[in-house]
Amino acid sequence: MNIAVGVDDVHEGELVNTSEAGPAPKRIVVSYGFWIFLLSDIVMFSALFAGYAALARATAGGPTGSQLFNQQTVAMETAFLLLSSYSCGLMSLAINSRGYFGTFLGAGVTFLLGAAFLSLELREFATMIAIGATPQRSAFLSAFFTLVGCHGLHVAVGLSWLVLMMIQLAMRGFSPVVERRLHCFSLFWHALDIIWVLIFTVVYLMGVVP
Amino acid sequence: MNLLGKLSWSAIPVHQPIIMGTVACIGVIILAALAWVTAKGSWLYLWREWLTSVDHKRIGVMYLVLAMLMLVRGFADGIMMRTQQAVAAGGAQGYLPPEHFDQIFSAHGTIMIFFVAMPLVIGLMNFAVPMQLGVRDVAFPTMNSISLWLTASGVLLTNVSLAIGEFAKTGWVAYPPLSELQFSPGVGVDYYLWSLQIAGIGTLLSGVNFVTTILKLRAPGMGYMRMPVFCWTALATNLLIVAAFPVLTALFAMLLLDRYLGFHFFTVNAGGNAMMYVNLFWIWGHPEVYILALPAFGIFSEVSATFSGKPLFGYRSMVGATMAICVLSYTVWLHHFFTMGASASVNAFFGITSMLIAVPTGVKIFNWLFTMYGGRVRFTVPVLWTVGFMVTFVFGGLTGVLLALPAVDWQVHNSVFLVAHFHHVIIPSVLFGCMAGYNYWFPKAFGFKLDERWGAASFWCWFIGFHLAFMPLYVVGLMGMTRRLQHYDVLSWQPWLLAAEAGAVVILAGIVCQIVQLVVSIRAREQLRDTTGDPWNGRTLEWSTASPPPAWNFAMLPHVGEIDAFWAKKQRVHARQERSVQRREYEPIEVPKNSPTGFVTAFFAVLTGFALIWHIWWMAGVGLLGAAVTLLCFMFRVEDEVEIPAEQVALFDQSHPVEISL
Numbered sequence: 001m002n003i004a005v006g007v008d009d010v011h012e013g014e015l016v017n018t019s020e021a022g023p024a025p026k027r028i029v030v031s032y033g034f035w036i037f038l039l040s041d042i043v044m045f046s047a048l049f050a051g052y053a054a055l056a057r058a059t060a061g062g063p064t065g066s067q068l069f070n071q072q073t074v075a076m077e078t079a080f081l082l083l084s085s086y087s088c089g090l091m092s093l094a095i096n097s098r099g100y101f102g103t104f105l106g107a108g109v110t111f112l113l114g115a116a117f118l119s120l121e122l123r124e125f126a127t128m129i130a131i132g133a134t135p136q137r138s139a140f141l142s143a144f145f146t147l148v149g150c151h152g153l154h155v156a157v158g159l160s161w162l163v164l165m166m167i168q169l170a171m172r173g174f175s176p177v178v179e180r181r182l183h184c185f186s187l188f189w190h191a192l193d194i195i196w197v198l199i200f201t202v203v204y205l206m207g208v209v210p
Numbered sequence: 211m212n213l214l215g216k217l218s219w220s221a222i223p224v225h226q227p228i229i230m231g232t233v234a235c236i237g238v239i240i241l242a243a244l245a246w247v248t249a250k251g252s253w254l255y256l257w258r259e260w261l262t263s264v265d266h267k268r269i270g271v272m273y274l275v276l277a278m279l280m281l282v283r284g285f286a287d288g289i290m291m292r293t294q295q296a297v298a299a300g301g302a303q304g305y306l307p308p309e310h311f312d313q314i315f316s317a318h319g320t321i322m323i324f325f326v327a328m329p330l331v332i333g334l335m336n337f338a339v340p341m342q343l344g345v346r347d348v349a350f351p352t353m354n355s356i357s358l359w360l361t362a363s364g365v366l367l368t369n370v371s372l373a374i375g376e377f378a379k380t381g382w383v384a385y386p387p388l389s390e391l392q393f394s395p396g397v398g399v400d401y402y403l404w405s406l407q408i409a410g411i412g413t414l415l416s417g418v419n420f421v422t423t424i425l426k427l428r429a430p431g432m433g434y435m436r437m438p439v440f441c442w443t444a445l446a447t448n449l450l451i452v453a454a455f456p457v458l459t460a461l462f463a464m465l466l467l468d469r470y471l472g473f474h475f476f477t478v479n480a481g482g483n484a485m486m487y488v489n490l491f492w493i494w495g496h497p498e499v500y501i502l503a504l505p506a507f508g509i510f511s512e513v514s515a516t517f518s519g520k521p522l523f524g525y526r527s528m529v530g531a532t533m534a535i536c537v538l539s540y541t542v543w544l545h546h547f548f549t550m551g552a553s554a555s556v557n558a559f560f561g562i563t564s565m566l567i568a569v570p571t572g573v574k575i576f577n578w579l580f581t582m583y584g585g586r587v588r589f590t591v592p593v594l595w596t597v598g599f600m601v602t603f604v605f606g607g608l609t610g611v612l613l614a615l616p617a618v619d620w621q622v623h624n625s626v627f628l629v630a631h632f633h634h635v636i637i638p639s640v641l642f643g644c645m646a647g648y649n650y651w652f653p654k655a656f657g658f659k660l661d662e663r664w665g666a667a668s669f670w671c672w673f674i675g676f677h678l679a680f681m682p683l684y685v686v687g688l689m690g691m692t693r694r695l696q697h698y699d700v701l702s703w704q705p706w707l708l709a710a711e712a713g714a715v716v717i718l719a720g721i722v723c724q725i726v727q728l729v730v731s732i733r734a735r736e737q738l739r740d741t742t743g744d745p746w747n748g749r750t751l752e753w754s755t756a757s758p759p760p761a762w763n764f765a766m767l768p769h770v771g772e773i774d775a776f777w778a779k780k781q782r783v784h785a786r787q788e789r790s791v792q793r794r795e796y797e798p799i800e801v802p803k804n805s806p807t808g809f810v811t812a813f814f815a816v817l818t819g820f821a822l823i824w825h826i827w828w829m830a831g832v833g834l835l836g837a838a839v840t841l842l843c844f845m846f847r848v849e850d851e852v853e854i855p856a857e858q859v860a861l862f863d864q865s866h867p868v869e870i871s872l
Contacts, residue, residue: 041456060480
């Protein structure tokens with residue numbers, strides 16, 4: 001069929017401007033609201049980044065970033081988190097095709113990678129604290145532990161959320177509510193990745209530049 | 211191991227008669243209110259219909275009740291300060307000791323900004339925005355209730371500080387290093403921080419909720435350029451909330467880490483940087499000014515158009531000006547501390563951007579003037595507040611342009627000239643605006659109008675009292691009086707401060723008139739009854755439904771074909787181009803189910819906040835666990851909507867005939 005003819009068949013009044021289409025369906029509203037929330041979360045991180053940037057050189061005679069940061073650990077952490085985003089994406093695909101096995105598998109791999117990231121981060125913190133590089137030592141370390149720790153806290157919250165969602169999925173199957181929440185979870189998880197990329201750059205890469 | 215942390219009997223200021231007297235009065239009033247509710251047997255009603263309600267209209271009303279109560283508290287603080295400054299000159303020391311005076315000015319600022327102005331604007335947005343958009347509720351109704359109750363938690367904690375412990379003595383901005391543990395070892399700053407953290411989360415959730423509502427839930431046909439201006443200003447405000455409040459959360463988290471765990475963000479040693487606090491505080495703080503003012507501008511737009519019987523002049527420029535202010539508000543924060551020591555070019559940049567904001571604001575003023583010009587203006591109470599605002603705000607704004615000049619600012623920095631300036635902009639915009647909104651939407655909420663005469667009396671008392679109270683402060687500010695003085699030796703200031711005291715008393719009369727207005731109107735509600743749903747000959751969709759509106763707002767979602775849709779429809783019906791009421795087919799409506807989640811979460815939030823303030827760690831754990839379990843229960847709930855059968859909708863619609871339906 002000729003497309004031009006098809007368009008001519010539509011009366012002008014029926015061509016509704018998207019902004020005039022009326023209330024959006026719940027799926028859209030929920031993800032959109034969650035996007036806005038993520039935006040606010042990123043603004044919160046930006047304040048922590050600003051704090052870190054202002055205090056990065058305020059080591060008060062204590063250890064500096066280049067003395068403390070272990071590039072190998074950070075590389076592994078980054079790899080784990082980025083791979084967990086990939087498995088989270090695979091989970092989303094499985095959800096779209098209503099595959100229980102794929103969803104649980106994707107969630108399990110995501111959880112393990114996230115937990116590995118978190119344990120590496122905690123080990124890094126413990127090592128630093130053991131040699132006296134505590135957040136009480138200097139303004140730089142206060143800002144470092146707050147910024148990186150806040151991201152770690154988000155990862156921990158994400159992991160608990162993922163567990164809860166798997167329980168809900170097992171209990172209720174792919175109900176619209178469960179699907180919406182899993183969608184929000186994956187948005188959250190990818191946003192944490194974005195923030196980590198910034199932490200990786202601003203804290204760990206720029207931190208070792210002399 | 212002390213089970214009660216830092217808390218002991220000595221936390222109650224028994225030796226301070228003023229505080230104990232106030233606490234006793236508040237206690238008696240609360241007990242009387244509880245006894246009254248018990249005697250009336252209304253607990254179940256209160257719980258079912260209000261405390262657990264997720265209806266945006268009820269939540270809006272509760273926000274307003276909260277704000278009005280706190281207005282009385284904040285004003286009491288204000289008049290106490292004015293009285294102290296009126297008498298404590300030369301040899302006289304006044305009646306307030308310095309440590310009490312310091313708490314009062316901190317509490318006054320904190321309460322007026324966070325617990326009066328914020329709930330006023332959020333309450334009015336809650337009430338009006340969904341109806342103006344022609345929809346049945348906000349995007350996330352239960353979250354809305356959580357927002358309300360978290361705000362109430364902050365209010366409660368702030369007021370508990372009156373009886374147990376102390377409030378901050380640092381001013382409402384709590385600048386370090388003064389607010390650090392080293393210099394403020396008491397619980398005052400902790401009360402401030404935890405109250406505002408808890409209330410701030412509530413505000414942030416409101417912001418998320420309203421941005422989503424306005425951008426994703428509008429009646430069919432309501433494109434962006436057909437939204438009422440109040441919705442536009444609400445959108446701008448909530449965008450600002452989403453972008454500004456997280457900064458405050460992060461900032462207070464840093465100060466809390468400093469105070470509780472010995473971090474060094476803002477300390478004087480170990481590399482801490484106190485100016486970073488000041489910068490981040492005002493990166494939140496300046497947008498906050500517009501968070502408060504923009505919805506008020508929206509109300510003035512609605513009021514001036516409605517009561518002039520004309521469409522708003524320059525709708526598109528009004529929308530443009532609103533969004534311009536929304537963006538520009540992020541570019542001016544440094545003007546709050548020109549004396550920090552930034553270079554001349556940095557100060558000049560922020561001076562120029564500050565002056566730039568006067569341009570869109572001026573556009574708005576002209577739009578309102580031209581809206582009224584040539585219209586048949588009905589001088590109702592909302593219009594009085596609007597005209598009073600325009601006259602007063604222009605002058606307040608002009609003193610702001612003066613202060614935006616870094617060179618001038620260096621002269622009057624931290625003087626009462628500044629105090630006069632910010633009261634001169636905030637009171638006319640936010641307070642006058644919300645009073646206009648309160649008088650304007652009251653008949654929609656309750657089905658009867660407020661008494662006009664007492665309303666006018668209240669306006670005139672506020673208007674005259676405001677000028678009497680704050681104009682003298684410009685003068686003493688230029689004479690060199692700094693802010694927050696508990697005592698002064700310069701006797702030539704005293705006559706001006708006595709005049710300011712007289713102004714505060716006139717404002718008090720205005721508040722009394724407002725209370726009388728409410729009482730008189732409730733008693734005469736049968737005479738003031740409005741059965742049409744459209745008492746003001748309104749233009750926007752909220753007037754097209756019954757007053758008070760049903761839980762579902764609209765039996766059928768209105769279809770919007772133009773701006774001021776309800777007005778246009780009325781015009782067409784009067785011209786007999788359309789029948790007024792078509793035969794309607796009713797369908798069952800899903801409305802969100804009431805939920806105690808908000809109330810219970812807030813209970814645990816108060817518990818946690820109180821425990822953290824007093825270092826009662828086990829109780830903090832209990833509170834956090836309780837809140838987590840509450841939210842888990844909400845997450846695992848089975849159903850969250852109830853269906854209202856079509857017959858009930860039809861019955862309501864037929865027993866509340868509105869003349870014209872869309």
